[in-house]
Amino acid sequence: MAFFLDHEEEQGAPLVDPARRRVLRLGLAALPFLSASLLLPSALWAAPVIPQKGKAASAPVPDNKPRPPRLLMLDPGHGGHDPGAIGLSGTYEKDITLDIARRMAAAFAGEPSIKVQLTRERDVFLPLSERVEIGCAARADLFLSIHADSAPNHGARGLSVYTLSEKASDQFASQLADKENHADVAGGLNVPVDDKEVAAILFDLAARHTRNTAQRVKVGFIKGMGRRWELLEQPMRSANFAVLRSPEVPSMLVETGFLSNKKDEALLSKPLQRQKIATLMAKELAFLLKSPLFG
Numbered sequence: 001m002a003f004f005l006d007h008e009e010e011q012g013a014p015l016v017d018p019a020r021r022r023v024l025r026l027g028l029a030a031l032p033f034l035s036a037s038l039l040l041p042s043a044l045w046a047a048p049v050i051p052q053k054g055k056a057a058s059a060p061v062p063d064n065k066p067r068p069p070r071l072l073m074l075d076p077g078h079g080g081h082d083p084g085a086i087g088l089s090g091t092y093e094k095d096i097t098l099d100i101a102r103r104m105a106a107a108f109a110g111e112p113s114i115k116v117q118l119t120r121e122r123d124v125f126l127p128l129s130e131r132v133e134i135g136c137a138a139r140a141d142l143f144l145s146i147h148a149d150s151a152p153n154h155g156a157r158g159l160s161v162y163t164l165s166e167k168a169s170d171q172f173a174s175q176l177a178d179k180e181n182h183a184d185v186a187g188g189l190n191v192p193v194d195d196k197e198v199a200a201i202l203f204d205l206a207a208r209h210t211r212n213t214a215q216r217v218k219v220g221f222i223k224g225m226g227r228r229w230e231l232l233e234q235p236m237r238s239a240n241f242a243v244l245r246s247p248e249v250p251s252m253l254v255e256t257g258f259l260s261n262k263k264d265e266a267l268l269s270k271p272l273q274r275q276k277i278a279t280l281m282a283k284e285l286a287f288l289l290k291s292p293l294f295g
Helices: 002-006 018-039 093-110 128-137 171-180 196-225 262-268 271-289
Strands: 070-076 114-118 142-147 159-164 231-239 251-255
Touching: 070 093, 070 128, 070 271, 093 114, 093 142, 093 271, 128 142, 142 271, 159 171, 159 196, 171 231, 196 231, 196 251, 196 271, 262 271
Parallel strands: 070 114, 070 142, 142 251, 159 231
Antiparallel strands: 159 251
């Protein structure tokens, strides 16, 4: 827990203000002294357990319950009346993203420890707020929004990944976020606490935890993809994308390439290349979802 209090965001100031930080530190500092007397039933700490004469003490039974499958929420960008970017040869981003998401879901068929859901499985429009709500309602372990936008300059090409930050890492990321944010979203967290101050602290901690997880997943994902797929210059970026604003679910946005670039459009318009990038992304995410990043 102390890590989340001390660790700073990639961009900007900490999410918890100094007054709340002091409250949290006082509470956390007291936990070691309270755990024995408050968190455990008195029967367990009041006296040692002495085996009866003639009977051996029984060893604790290990918990062999299987871990529930991780849930990956894939969000194919755009759809319906929103085509997204339109390539120089007429390729629609909404078609590219849906096809890649479907191929990624199929690639996870042999992974019993990971389940995959799509925010949309056909050519329909979904508001950004609804996409966020779908991930939260499903209690997803990771939310990945898939895109193939047009870049601010036509020379930009290659894969890149974005996590949430109120302040963009650079102008390029800021322009992409502004382009994507058709609607604002709050991203609600259900905190059953009457005290608004306590609720705000819990909200901040949840948001920080998910952002830290997303940041670490982004680093691992880019390292893995960079060995097999062309990356954008400075492929790890951050910006205030509305679709990433859930405080409950670690969220990333991947630009598989840019349809404003002739080479990227030619690549992404080929089914075999879409299959390749879908398989590679699925492989990297499977490794990360099974790693200690997700407990």
